Amino acid sequence: MVACFVLLFLQLNNLEVVKAHQYANASGNPQVIVAKFGQTRGVILSADGVVLAQSVLAPKGSTYKYLREYPTHTLFGQITGVVSHIYGSYGVEDYYNSYLVSHNRPIKTVGDLLSPQTVTDTVTLTLSDALQTDAMNELAGRDGAIVVLDPSTGAIEAMYSNPTYDPSRLASPDGTTERQAWQQDTLSRDSEHYVPFTSLAYQDHDFPGSTFKIVTSAAAYQYAPQLVNSAMTSYACIPPGTFKGQTTELCNFNHNENCGGTIAEMLPPSCDTGFALLGTKVGAFPMVAEANSFGFNQQPPIDLPHSLNEESDFLQPSCYENAQVFLAFSSIGQKCTEASPLQMAMVAAAIADDGVVMTPHVMSEIRDSQGNLVQTYKPKLWLRATSPQTAAAINNLMTQVVTSPVGTAAGVGFPAQDDVAAKTGTAQVEDLAGNYIATNDWMIAFAPASAPKVAIAVYLPNQRVEDTGAQKAGPVMKDMIEDALALP
Numbered sequence: 038m039v040a041c042f043v044l045l046f047l048q049l050n051n052l053e054v055v056k057a058h059q060y061a062n063a064s065g066n067p068q069v070i071v072a073k074f075g076q077t078r079g080v081i082l083s084a085d086g087v088v089l090a091q092s093v094l095a096p097k098g099s100t101y102k103y104l105r106e107y108p109t110h111t112l113f114g115q116i117t118g119v120v121s122h123i124y125g126s127y128g129v130e131d132y133y134n135s136y137l138v139s140h141n142r143p144i145k146t147v148g149d150l151l152s153p154q155t156v157t158d159t160v161t162l163t164l165s166d167a168l169q170t171d172a173m174n175e176l177a178g179r180d181g182a183i184v185v186l187d188p189s190t191g192a193i194e195a196m197y198s199n200p201t202y203d204p205s206r207l208a209s210p211d212g213t214t215e216r217q218a219w220q221q222d223t224l225s226r227d228s229e230h231y232v233p234f235t236s237l238a239y240q241d242h243d244f245p246g247s248t249f250k251i252v253t254s255a256a257a258y259q260y261a262p263q264l265v266n267s268a269m270t271s272y273a274c275i276p277p278g279t280f281k282g283q284t285t286e287l288c289n290f291n292h293n294e295n296c297g298g299t300i301a302e303m304l305p306p307s308c309d310t311g312f313a314l315l316g317t318k319v320g321a322f323p324m325v326a327e328a329n330s331f332g333f334n335q336q337p338p339i340d341l342p343h344s345l346n347e348e349s350d351f352l353q354p355s356c357y358e359n360a361q362v363f364l365a366f367s368s369i370g371q372k373c374t375e376a377s378p379l380q381m382a383m384v385a386a387a388i389a390d391d392g393v394v395m396t397p398h399v400m401s402e403i404r405d406s407q408g409n410l411v412q413t414y415k416p417k418l419w420l421r422a423t424s425p426q427t428a429a430a431i432n433n434l435m436t437q438v439v440t441s442p443v444g445t446a447a448g449v450g451f452p453a454q455d456d457v458a459a460k461t462g463t464a465q466v467e468d469l470a471g472n473y474i475a476t477n478d479w480m481i482a483f484a485p486a487s488a489p490k491v492a493i494a495v496y497l498p499n500q501r502v503e504d505t506g507a508q509k510a511g512p513v514m515k516d517m518i519e520d521a522l523a524l525p
Contacts, residue, residue, distance in 0.1 A: 077103050079137040079157035081117050081129055084194070084401060087166040089113045090130065095210065105208040109166070111201045112173055115236035116164060116399060118342070119204035123215045129399065131342050133160050136403050136411065156406045163192035163401045163414075171520045172197035175513045181497040182238040182378040183513065185521055188386035188483060188492040190416040191395030193339075194521065196379070198237035239337065239379035240344045243498060246462030246506065247307045247445075248381050248479045249370030251388060251431060252328055252351075253316050254300050258427040260323035264300075267318075269311040271297030275365075280317060282360030285471075287313055290463055290505070305437045305444040307461060309369050316368020317361055324368065325352050331384050331422045332394055338419060339379070339397045349380040370464055381462075382494035384422075385481040388431050388458070389489035392423035435460055436486045446480070449511035455518055456485035461506035466499070475499045480510035484518050491521040 081090040092103045105120050107113070118128015126134060136158040172183040172195045182198035206218035235241065257264045273295045274288035289296060289309045296308035303311040316324055328334065328351035336348055350356075356363060356373035366372035376384075379397060387394045396419040403412040423431070435458035438444040439451050451457040462479030478500045483492040495510040495517065 076139040076155075077157060078105065078120070078130075078139070080159045081137070082159060082161045083113070083166040083169070084161065084163055085166050089162070090117045090204075099210055101210050104210065107204040107208065110203045110205055112166075112169055112197070113164070114202050114204045115198065115238070116162070116196060116341070117204060119207045121207045121215060122210060123212055124207060124219065127342060129160060129162070129341065132340055133400065133403070136160060158403050158405050158411055160403050161401045162399050163187075163194060164196065164399060165194050165524060168195040168517075168520060168524065169197055171195070171517060175516060179497065180237070180499065181495070181513075182236070183496075183517060184238050184378045184382040184494045185517060186382055186386055186397060186492055188389040188489050189395065191386075191397045191419070192401070192414075192416075193397055193399050194491070194524075195517075196236070196238045196399075198378070200237075235344055235346075237378070237496075239339060239341070239347060239377050241346050242349050242375040242377045242380070243477050243496070244371050244464035244466075245374060245376040245381050246370040246464030246477060246479050247309070247312075248384070248460050248462035248481045248494075248506075249368070249374055249376070250304060250307065250312050251384055251435070251460055251481070252331055252333075253312050253319070253324070253368045254304060254431055254434070255331075255388075255423045255427055256319045256324050256327035257300060257315060258430060259327055259423055261319045264315060264318055266299050266301075268299055269297045269303065269308075269314045269318075271295050272310040275310050275313065280313075280360075280362040280365045283362040283365070287362070287365060290465075301434060301437075304434045304460075305441040307438075307445045312369050313365040317365050319368075321352060321364050324364065327422075328352070328374075330394075330420055331387060332380055332420060333376070337377075337379060337383070337397060340400055347377065349376040350374065370462060378494045378496045381479065381481050381496070382492055385460075385483050385494065386489075386492035387420075387422040388428050388435065389483035389486075389492050390428075391425040392421060392428035393418055394420040394422050432458055432486055435482075445505070445507050446482075446511060449507060449515055451515055451518065455522060456487055457482055457518055458484065458486040458489075459514065461511070463505045465502075473502050475502055476504050478504055478506040478509040480506050480514045482514050482518060484522060491518070493517050493521065 077092040090107050093106050095104045118130040120126050120130050139155045176199045180199050185195040186193045209215050274286040277283050297311045333349045333351040352367050352373045363373050367374045383394050396417040400414050405411050438459050439446045439457050445461040446459045459482035464477040465473045466475040468474045478497045481494045483489045495513045497509050500509050
C-alpha cells in the first residue's frame, strides 16, 4: 500500500508539475482550441491589396468568438491555406502563423513595458490578384498549373492549379460542416492528381518532356563544351541496342521526322533523338550535376509548408539502374525525369537571369497593426545554374524557338514586341503495356528576352495523345505573358 501511494504521488507530480506545460499547450486540449479560435488573426493581402484572409466576429451563440474568412475562396486557397479546427493549418496561414496569431507587441517604449498590448500583423504577398485570376480563367474546366515569377527576385506573382479547394468551407467552427466540405472538395474529386491541401504547381511533379532540353543544353555548355558545336547523328528513330540496356526504339514525336545536328540546330525544332544522344555523350554525372544546379533532387526553399513530392527528380538511382537508355530518355524529360511546374519556371528564370536561380517566395512584407514595417523580403540567390555566357547562348536559342520557321512555338502567335523566349514540352504517357495513351503538355518562357521581367511555366496533364505543348500550353502561355507584361 505504501508503495502504491508513493507511485500515485509521483504520477500526480509528473502530471501536474513536470508535464503541466506540455498538457496545457497540447493541440487536443479543448482550452487550447478555444483560446486559439477565440482570438483574431492577422490579415493576408495580395500584392494589389485584395483581402485574401481575415478574421470577423462570429454570430451570437457560436462556439468561438471569431471566424476566419477567405473572400477569394478557391482563387488563393492553395496559397493562403486554411486554419481548420479539424484538419489543422496549411499554406501561408501555417508558415507565417507566428505573425498572424495574436502576440505581444515588441517592447519599444516604457509604455509598452508597463502596459503590453496584444497585436496581430498583416502579411502582404507577392502574388497579384489580377494575374492569379487570369491563371484561374485559363485553367477553368481542366487540370493543370501555372506559375509566374519575377526572375530577378524570385517573387511569385501567380501560382494557381486545378484541382483546388475553397478554404472558407474548411474553416467552419462546425465539425460536421468541415467534414462535409472535406468530402465534397477532396475525396469526391474525379482527378488522379488531386491531393487534399496540396498544390499541383509546387507540391507534385510529372515528366516535363522537352522543356528539360534546356537543362541538357546547359550541361553540354558547362561540362562538355566540345559537344556544343558537334553534330549529333540524324535519326527518326534510334534503333534498339544503340544505348546500353535499350530494347525498343527511341523515336521523335513524329516517327517519320529525321533530325540531328548541333544544339543550335536541334533546340528550335526540339529534336528528341539528337538530345537523347547528346545527353548520353555529356554523361550521367555531369547531367546530374547540372540538373542539381537548377534545383532538381532537392527541396525548393519556398516559404510555404513542404510535402514529400516537392522535390523534382532527375536520374535517381532507383530509376537509372546504370542502363544508358534511361539517361537517353531522361535527357529529353522522360523516364527518370520528373519536375514540378515551379521547378520548370525556375529553369526558365535561371536562363532569364544570367544563370542565377533566385529563392522563390510568396511573402512581400509584414506590417503591424499600426502600419509599421515588421519584415520585408530581401531577394536571395539560391543556386548558380549556369555561367552568364551559357545563359546568354540558351536565351538566344529559346528566342529562336519562337521566331525561327522551324521553332516549335513559331505558330503560337506571340506578338513580336513581347520578345518571348520559350521552350515547348510534350511528354508522352504510357499505359502498362507501353502504349502511348496521352500527353502532358508544357511550355516554359520568359519575356522580354532582352530584359526579362517575367518567367512562366504552364503545365496541362493528360491531353490527347496527338496533342503537343505548342498546341495546348502555347495559347495559355501567350495570354499569361501578355497579362504579366501589362501589369504596372
